Amino acid sequence: MCDTCGCPSPSDNSHDHDHDHGHTHSHQSGHSHSKTVDVHASLFAANDALAKANREHFNEVGAVALNLISSPGSGKTTLLEQTIDALKGEIKIGVIEGDIETERDALRIRAKGVPVIQLTTGGACHLDAAMTHKGFHRLQKEPGGQDIDLLFIENVGNLVCPSTFDLGEHERVVLVSIPEGPDKPAKYPKAFTSSHTFLVTKTDLLPYFDFPVPEAVGDALHLNPKLRTMCLSSKTGEGMEIWLNYLRELVANKKAGKLK
Amino acid sequence: MHEISLVQGLVQQLKELAAANQATKIISVTMEIGPLCGVVVDSFRFGFDIISSEEELIRGAELKVNIPTVRYTCSACGNVLVTAGERPDSCPSCQEQAIFPEGGDDLILLQVEME
Numbered sequence: 001m002c003d004t005c006g007c008p009s010p011s012d013n014s015h016d017h018d019h020d021h022g023h024t025h026s027h028q029s030g031h032s033h034s035k036t037v038d039v040h041a042s043l044f045a046a047n048d049a050l051a052k053a054n055r056e057h058f059n060e061v062g063a064v065a066l067n068l069i070s071s072p073g074s075g076k077t078t079l080l081e082q083t084i085d086a087l088k089g090e091i092k093i094g095v096i097e098g099d100i101e102t103e104r105d106a107l108r109i110r111a112k113g114v115p116v117i118q119l120t121t122g123g124a125c126h127l128d129a130a131m132t133h134k135g136f137h138r139l140q141k142e143p144g145g146q147d148i149d150l151l152f153i154e155n156v157g158n159l160v161c162p163s164t165f166d167l168g169e170h171e172r173v174v175l176v177s178i179p180e181g182p183d184k185p186a187k188y189p190k191a192f193t194s195s196h197t198f199l200v201t202k203t204d205l206l207p208y209f210d211f212p213v214p215e216a217v218g219d220a221l222h223l224n225p226k227l228r229t230m231c232l233s234s235k236t237g238e239g240m241e242i243w244l245n246y247l248r249e250l251v252a253n254k255k256a257g258k259l260k
Numbered sequence: 261m262h263e264i265s266l267v268q269g270l271v272q273q274l275k276e277l278a279a280a281n282q283a284t285k286i287i288s289v290t291m292e293i294g295p296l297c298g299v300v301v302d303s304f305r306f307g308f309d310i311i312s313s314e315e316e317l318i319r320g321a322e323l324k325v326n327i328p329t330v331r332y333t334c335s336a337c338g339n340v341l342v343t344a345g346e347r348p349d350s351c352p353s354c355q356e357q358a359i360f361p362e363g364g365d366d367l368i369l370l371q372v373e374m375e
Contacts, residue, residue, distance in 0.1 A: 034287055034375035037277060043266050043367045044297075126262050161262035164298035189347075190298045193361075223347070225335075225358045
């Protein structure tokens with residue numbers, strides 16, 4: 001139980017987490033005075049336990065959480081700005097911004113008039129469940145932060161490390177922009193095998209780059225046949241309606257109790 | 261790069277294990293690093309070397325790494341392929357491309373030798 005509000009997350013300050021440290025079994029080994037302990041515990045267990053608690057917390061407050069993963073500069077923040085403009089009167093949105101340094105992304109989102117907080121990792125290349133837990137508590141103290149239907153967690157720009165860490169999100173969205181090239185799914189498979197949705201962004205740049213969309217989408221579906229794929233441009237608005245309808249459906253499913 | 265933070269979590273666990281077993285020195289640590297778990301073995305070793313050199317309890321400890329295989333099952337015919345991690349392009353018996361991996365996606369502390 002969290003000290004801050006009694007949410008399902010383990011406390012930030014103590015070590016009373018409920019993950020399994022594994023079955024330990026020790027026996028004397030051949031080495032004099034030494035003993036060998038069988039542990040068999042996952043190093044992901046601590047993060048996964050916190051992520052599960054985050055998910056329960058999001059469920060308690062009725063929010064759908066999305067974790068956005070991509071390389072730096074693929075258009076995550078711009079997509080969020082356009083999404084907020086389009087859905088602001090309709091869906092209550094909150095945003096947790098993750099970056100290594102600066103409040104710049106949070107300032108851009110705050111200018112759109114929705115609750116937002118910035119997590120700066122100070123060097124770490126990904127967000128983890130503990131940072132997300134603290135971030136969500138901070139977000140809830142922002143004006144409007146008590147009443148969120150749709151929570152965007154914008155991860156640190158990095159197509160590798162964030163894919164290993166569950167934050168407690170309901171849906172994971174991976175983005176690749178046209179200038180990055182179509183080989184990203186094949187080169188960075190875990191971001192695609194662990195995601196629910198794949199967005200090809202900046203499609204307005206297709207005339208200027210060699211980016212065969214069917215190749216990128218085909219490679220991604222080969223890795224993860226259940227992946228939902230969409231192509232859009234935040235700049236021209238092309239394809240945005242499909243993305244917005246996907247978000248509307250997630251929120252509606254959440255309200256109907258169909259999304260856990 | 262996230263390997264460093266995973267090693268930090270491992271070191272915390274090693275400290276707790278040593279305290280629970282009244283040990284003052286870790287001699288060896290055996291890890292299972294799944295080929296699909298998103299952890300680069302060389303980066304994990306690099307992180308372990310750096311952090312263990314700063315911790316008296318672990319300094320000089322040997323890191324042993326087991327790498328499990330991955331089972332891929334064809335969604336169409338159920339054919340099973342076991343690989344070192346790489347995904348087969350298609351099922352060799354029916355050419356189906358939808359093949360699902362099983363196992364090899366975890367990072368597990370298996371065994372610790374201490375005194």
